[in-house]
Every structure is written in structure tokens, then in C-alpha cells.
Amino acid sequence: GAVVSQHPSWVICKSGTSVKIECRSLDFQATTMFWYRQFPKQSLMLMATSNEGSKATYEQGVEKDKFLINHASLTLSTLTVTSAHPEDSSFYICSALTSTDTQYFGPGTRLTVL
Amino acid sequence: QKEVEQNSGPLSVPEGAIASLNCTYSDRGSQSFFWYRQYSGKSPELIMFIYSNGDKEDGRFTAQLNKASQYVSLLIRDSQPSDSATYLCAGDQTGANNLFFGTGTRLTVIP
Numbered sequence: 001g002a003v004v005s006q007h008p009s010w011v012i013c014k015s016g017t018s019v020k021i022e023c024r025s026l027d028f029q030a031t032t033m034f035w036y037r038q039f040p041k042q043s044l045m046l047m048a049t050s051n052e053g054s055k056a057t058y059e060q061g062v063e064k065d066k067f068l069i070n071h072a073s074l075t076l077s078t079l080t081v082t083s084a085h086p087e088d089s090s091f092y093i094c095s096a097l098t099s100t101d102t103q104y105f106g107p108g109t110r111l112t113v114l
Numbered sequence: 115q116k117e118v119e120q121n122s123g124p125l126s127v128p129e130g131a132i133a134s135l136n137c138t139y140s141d142r143g144s145q146s147f148f149w150y151r152q153y154s155g156k157s158p159e160l161i162m163f164i165y166s167n168g169d170k171e172d173g174r175f176t177a178q179l180n181k182a183s184q185y186v187s188l189l190i191r192d193s194q195p196s197d198s199a200t201y202l203c204a205g206d207q208t209g210a211n212n213l214f215f216g217t218g219t220r221l222t223v224i225p
Contacts, residue, residue, distance in 0.1 A: 032211050097211055103213060108157040
């Protein structure tokens with residue numbers, strides 16, 4: 001299967017700071033990547049769809065000014081959580097779409113905001 | 115109505131038994147369906163995908179799709195303790211790239 005990496009795998013930050021998470025497709029090009037958030041014991045929640053070279057499409061209820069997404073190349077998308085607060089603490093997972101329309105997930109980034 | 119619904123479980127089966135995981139979907143235009151496995155604290159990993167009506171087998175796993183009934187299932191034969199995880203069913207959305215995920219079914223295989 002295709003390989004997707006995320007960095008960092010975990011991060012702890014103070015309230016009010018910004019955190020950037022990178023998502024890379026290692027062995028394929030992905031014009032489309034997705035960002036999900038998962039709270040404990042809950043299913044994945046799609047936050048936004050990231051398209052290379054264009055603005056991300058955010059799901060209803062997701063603040064685009066708080067969760068900044070940049071998809072500057074065919075192998076890299078970044079999610080920046082701006083002015084993070086404790087309620088933003090979650091497991092953030094990206095996925096990349098292959099040319100056969102199959103999503104492969106990155107290993108996830110666990111964010112803890114103190 | 116949720117686009118994809120799964121039995122939330124939990125489901126427990128003895129080692130060596132067949133585990134049956136079920137999923138229904140509401141979007142008749144959905145074409146592709148995926149089963150992901152998620153271990154606690156980890157991200158989902160793709161097990162199988164299925165596009166056509168009928169069965170698709172891969173090792174111990176068999177996915178079944180019935181578009182008329184809008185029903186997708188995953189059978190795990192000879193279940194192993196290492197199969198213990200949450201299984202997520204996902205279907206694509208008409209006219210879009212993203213998937214609708216079910217809430218997942220927690221499976222425990224008892225040694």
C-alpha cells in the first residue's frame with residue numbers, strides 16, 4: 001500500500017501557541033489530502049479537504065481561520081492549529097488520495113494543549 | 115440519518131471463529147466501500163476495498179457488497195487475538211472524493 005507520513009507524531013504546547021502538522025505522501029503524488037480529527041472513543045471527523053494548489057474545503061463547523069491548511073506540493077499538506085486551546089487537544093490524522101481514489105492514512109499526530 | 119451506519123458493538127468472538135462486521139449506507143450513488151482497521155491509539159489502516167456486488171476475498175478477509183440492499187460486510191475467518199481492533203466501514207460520497215465513515219465496531223478476539 002501507499003505510505004503516508006505525519007510529523008510530529010505527538011506535540012504538547014501551551015495555550016495560545018500555534019502548532020504545525022505536516023502530512024507527506026512518500027511514494028506517490030496526491031492532489032487531494034484530507035485532515036481528520038478524532039476524539040477518544042469516537043470515529044473520525046473530517047475537518048477539511050486539501051487540494052494541491054487551491055484553497056482547502058472546510059467541513060461545516062470547522063473554523064478555517066483557526067485551522068490553516070496549505071497544500072503547496074503534490075506530496076505535502078500542512079495543518080496549522082492557530083492559537084491552540086485545551087479543547088483543541090485531539091488526535092489529528094491526515095490521509096492522501098491515490099490515483100485509484102483510495103485513501104491511505106498517516107500515523108496521526110496527538111496534540112495536547114496545556 | 116447517518117450516511118454510513120455500523121453496529122457499534124462491542125463484538126466478541128473466540129479465537130478461530132468467524133467474525134462478521136456489518137455496515138449499511140444511505141447514499142445510493144456510493145460506488146466504493148472500504149474497510150479500515152484501527153488499533154487503539156493508532157490511525158486507520160486499509161484492509162480492503164470493494165466496488166462490485168458480491169464477494170471479494172483477501173486472505174482471511176472477505177468483503178461483501180449488496181448494492182440493492184445497501185449493505186456491506188466484512189468477514190474475518192480464523193480470527194486471531196491480533197485482529198482485536200476497531201473496524202471502520204467507509205463509503206464514498208456521490209460527486210466527491212471524501213468518504214463517509216461509520217462509527218466503527220469494536221472487535222475482541224478471545225484467546
